Amino acid sequence: MFRRAVPAALAAVVLALSLLTTTSASADTVRPAATGALADITFPAGVSRLSGIDRYETAIAVAKKYASGTDAVFVATGANFPDALSAAAAAARLGAPLLLTPGSALPAAVRTEIARLNPATIFIAGSEGAVSAAVERALATIAPVERLGGASRYETGDALVRRAFPAATHAFIATGRTFPDALAATGAAGASSAPVILVDGNLNALPAQTRDLLTALGVSAVTVVGGTGAVSAGIAAELANTYDVQRLGGAGRFDTAALINDSFFAPGSAAAAFLATGQNFPDALAGAALAGRTKSPVYVTNAGCVPESAHRSLQRLGAPSTVALGGAAVVSAQAAANMGCLTAGVPTISGTARVTGSLTANVGTWTSGTSFQYQWLANGSPLSGATGRTLTLTAAHAGKQISVRVTGSLSGYVTASVLSGRTAAVSYPPRTTPIDSWNCPSWAPIKGNIGEKEKIYHLPGGRYYSATNPEECFRTEAAAQSAGYRRSKL
Structure with a gap:
């Protein structure tokens, strides 16, 4: 049974989820999946930050936004991103926090936070190779545990989606080889109650497992996240044979995230925007679950400034709150304030x-x-x-x-x-103009005088040198001779 009544809007979800069996219960036991903490989650106006001394403490800081007595908590390894990425979208769907753990042992601080959350169910994302049986046993002392995992990141993702989504008309397809595209899709997925399904984007055809999952969910529309370098043209083409397909892919991870958010969030529609580093995954994963829960967009950024496409998208969105995920080393105060990165040319x-x-x-x-x-x-x-x-x-x-x-x-x-790059070493020209009526520069001391009949050059120390008004000055005798001058005889 759930710990509290749920709003009518979730009643159908609760009923549908209640028909799903758990993998850790006996074969004839049926227990409802979680629907998540329903207490309002708000953020202060302006910039706030959710961070800790490491990835596990940052996830705890995020989890503290949830009220005690949640219907579920998701736990995934903090050592790698795929399981937690899939878990983030599932947790967002069920309104549940996501916490990270090392694979071999549950940190005391993580255990304390899960105990505070007092969940009805703890979902482990991943197999024992990702989150060990020892961690599962430690979690089982807090609440009933259900493991959702498979032999690969894609099988784990499949299990998580099937457990959290009894049905969906729309799905996001993202590569499971890297994290930024799927991470950015989590906020939009939460806002549209859609799963994020990971695939090996390098394959030329849609995996049968993914095709079966889309069919089971009743999906009719698919958003492919990232360019063809992330999810191949072959996969997109095969999807287009059955589904209404939209691809949102930019020149890079920052552009892709901006495209996603521009497509799914109208100006003024989001109470908050989440900002995470696009260079590493740990701090962002737990925050993505919270973003999805609060129907907020997720942007990825450089540490020192926000890439121009994301900067402009955030301006357009106009969210009253910005939530930076992680410390100032990964999302600086300037980035959190949406100070953009100038597109800078090479001079x-x-x-x-x-x-x-x-x-x-x-x-x-x-x-x-x-x-x-x-x-x-x-x-x-x-x-x-x-x-x-x-x-x-x-x-x-x-x-x-x-x-x-x-x-x-x-x-x-x-x-x-x-x-800029450097020029060649600055050289002297063979000839130049005088610095005044009587003098040549020190580096071109030979005076060239144009007479009525011929052109003569005078060397320093020559009899008429000081009395000559030069028309030209030369660096070497060879330069003067090349210009048609002859040497003075005196």
């Missing part, structure tokens, strides 16, 4: 690296509206006062390689700096 340098010449910084492609600052460097060291887009080269730059650092700024985004 290049045009012009000739030669004294008296000039170099110009070309910024590349950046987020529209970005403003720029420049810092030129010689052999990697900043040049004092060289902060314009163009740098005029002098003898001080000769023999040095020049680069430029472009810094982009835009309101709402984290400032970004990108360094």
Whole structure:
């Protein structure tokens, strides 16, 4: 029996789930599956954070959002992501928290939290190879335990979906090889009461097990999550023969998550948005179950800033609360505040690296509206006062390689700096103009004088050198001779 009355909206679910038998009970025992804690879960306006000192403590921090007396708790290994990914969607469907454990022993803190939750049923996600019999025995001292596992991540996912979903008209299909796409789908799946079904996305055909599951659920529409590199074109094509198929896949994990949330959450429809690292899975898994439970979108992010597609999607969504999953090392305060990552181009340098010449910084492609600052460097060291887009080269730059650092700024985004490659070492030109009426620069001291009949060059120390008004200055005699000048006889 459930611990409390459930709302009418869940009555059909309770009735349907009550017909399912448990794997740990005797063959003729029938016990209802859990429907989850029904107490309201709210989040403070602005940014809040659910985190602990490690993945297990973070999952505990998430679980504390649930009231004591839940109908169920899901437990999965924290050492790998597939079982917990499947469990997150199932837990979201049943309104249950998800906690993580090492495979071999149940941490005392996790046991204490499960005891506080006081569940009617504990579901273990995965086989004994993932969560040991010793952990199962420890859990059984708290509440009845039901293990949902198979010989592979896909069989475990199948068992979890069948237990949590008596029926579904819509399903998400995601790769089980990586975690971000399925993780991002969990919030949308929770909002639409749909399962997230993992497949080996590298296969060219839909596995028979997945086809049977979709048929058993009564699915009519499928959302394929990720591009063809995540879930093959062959699988999508086979699905399209039977189901109404939509593929949501971007250029990467961040874009895919934004596409999912843009498709399933209208502006103003979500009370909260969850933000998790897209680089690692542990902190996000328990949070995904809570996101699904509260019908909230899940976004993945870089640690220091939110990738541009997700940044814009979060702005569009306009959720009053943002919940960061994990510590500041994985989701920084800037990321939690939806400070975007600027799309930053790689700067290049045009012009000739030669004294008296000039170099110009070309910024590349950046987020529209970005403003720029420049810092030129010689052999990697900043040049004092060289902060314009163009740098005029002098003898001080000769023999040095020049680069430029472009810094982009835009309101709402984290400032970004990108360094260009280096030029060749700055060289001297063979000839140049005088610095005034009488003098040539020190690096091109040979004076070239254009007379009425011929062109003559004068070397420093020559008899008429100081009295000559040069029209041109040369670095070497060879350069002067190449320009049609002859050497002065005196």
